[in-house]
Amino acid sequence: MQHFLSVKDAIDVQALVKEALLYKKTPYADKHIGKNRTMGLLFFNSSLRTRLSTQRAAQNLGLELIVMNVGQDGWGLEFEDGAIMDGNKAEHIREAAPVVGQYCDIVGIRSFPGLLDREEDYSENVLNQFVKHTGRPIVSLESATRHPLQSLTDLITIEELKTKPRPKVVLSWAPHVKALPQAVPNSFAEWMNAADVDFVITHPEGYELAPEFAGNAKVTHNQEEAFKDADFIYAKNWSSYNEYGKILSQDPSWKITTEKMALTDNAKFMHCLPVRRNVVVDDAVLDSPNSVVIQQAGNRVWAAQVVLKQILLKIIREESPYLF
Numbered sequence: 001m002q003h004f005l006s007v008k009d010a011i012d013v014q015a016l017v018k019e020a021l022l023y024k025k026t027p028y029a030d031k032h033i034g035k036n037r038t039m040g041l042l043f044f045n046s047s048l049r050t051r052l053s054t055q056r057a058a059q060n061l062g063l064e065l066i067v068m069n070v071g072q073d074g075w076g077l078e079f080e081d082g083a084i085m086d087g088n089k090a091e092h093i094r095e096a097a098p099v100v101g102q103y104c105d106i107v108g109i110r111s112f113p114g115l116l117d118r119e120e121d122y123s124e125n126v127l128n129q130f131v132k133h134t135g136r137p138i139v140s141l142e143s144a145t146r147h148p149l150q151s152l153t154d155l156i157t158i159e160e161l162k163t164k165p166r167p168k169v170v171l172s173w174a175p176h177v178k179a180l181p182q183a184v185p186n187s188f189a190e191w192m193n194a195a196d197v198d199f200v201i202t203h204p205e206g207y208e209l210a211p212e213f214a215g216n217a218k219v220t221h222n223q224e225e226a227f228k229d230a231d232f233i234y235a236k237n238w239s240s241y242n243e244y245g246k247i248l249s250q251d252p253s254w255k256i257t258t259e260k261m262a263l264t265d266n267a268k269f270m271h272c273l274p275v276r277r278n279v280v281v282d283d284a285v286l287d288s289p290n291s292v293v294i295q296q297a298g299n300r301v302w303a304a305q306v307v308l309k310q311i312l313l314k315i316i317r318e319e320s321p322y323l324f
């Protein structure tokens, strides 16, 4: 694997899931594979799970780590080619990225969208400039439009918990107080469309995801209808794609409740976290035995570990072709 930016970088999704579940049983099976190599984690935004699970995954493979809140502690970065840098940006990505590349063998980047300019966010300018100028494999730690480590985790969790060969998986919009990115639902949809599941998306009108992410998923504005016979309910808020970055509804009737979960086939409740209790989902659902959000977050380690292993294997193969 060269980079990990979307589902397209996973050559065989099912093989990744299987391997991740093997790592869950034997976390230290490849504990020397990352010896004398360093991973850098650069955060432009807050994180709990991604930061800690990726560190843990890297450690399990023997990698050293450098972690930086680059949005807070670094120089203001300019991304525009040809910019006259007489404003508040002190450093250009054309220097910053290759410098980071001198210190690290693999680089993870978290960079959320601005939610103001759809074209800018969906061009993935920040992530792509790191890919272009770092000269190292790049791992998305959640970009403007995708969160692939989360989505791989979600698929691992569904595989681990499913009781039917082809479960019904429902992505449900839920209310929130803030305008949030589409990255998590986009990415979840992209991965579910690549998996063998019956995939349904439900949201209020105006919350359609970009067509390249929704793909052929069934879409309904009737949440209760969507919940019928579901095996997994994946809740998430997102802001509008069409009226870009806007909150069109905060309708509390879209909150996930025990009554709605009762419509399902004893479905598991999933959320990427962090989640706002009693806004997105009731306490009673999160605290019920059907909530798998903690197990899901735990699986972040195995998703990251399997991705880092694939990237390390490519680095090692290229450095020592005679070994293979």
Ligand SMILES: NCCC[C@H](NC(=O)CCC(=O)O)C(=O)O
Pocket (backbone or CB within 6 Å): 142, 178, 180, 181, 182, 183, 184, 237, 272, 273, 274, 276
């Ligand atoms: N990495 C997981 C989700 C990150 C982000 N959530 C948030 O920003 C929640 C913030 C809040 O609840 O204030 C999102 O939706 O993409």
Ligand SMILES: NC(=O)OP(=O)(O)O
Pocket (backbone or CB within 6 Å): 046, 047, 048, 049, 050, 051, 142, 150, 272, 273, 274
């Ligand atoms: N789910 C997730 O990515 O969590 P963090 O934002 O805390 O990393």
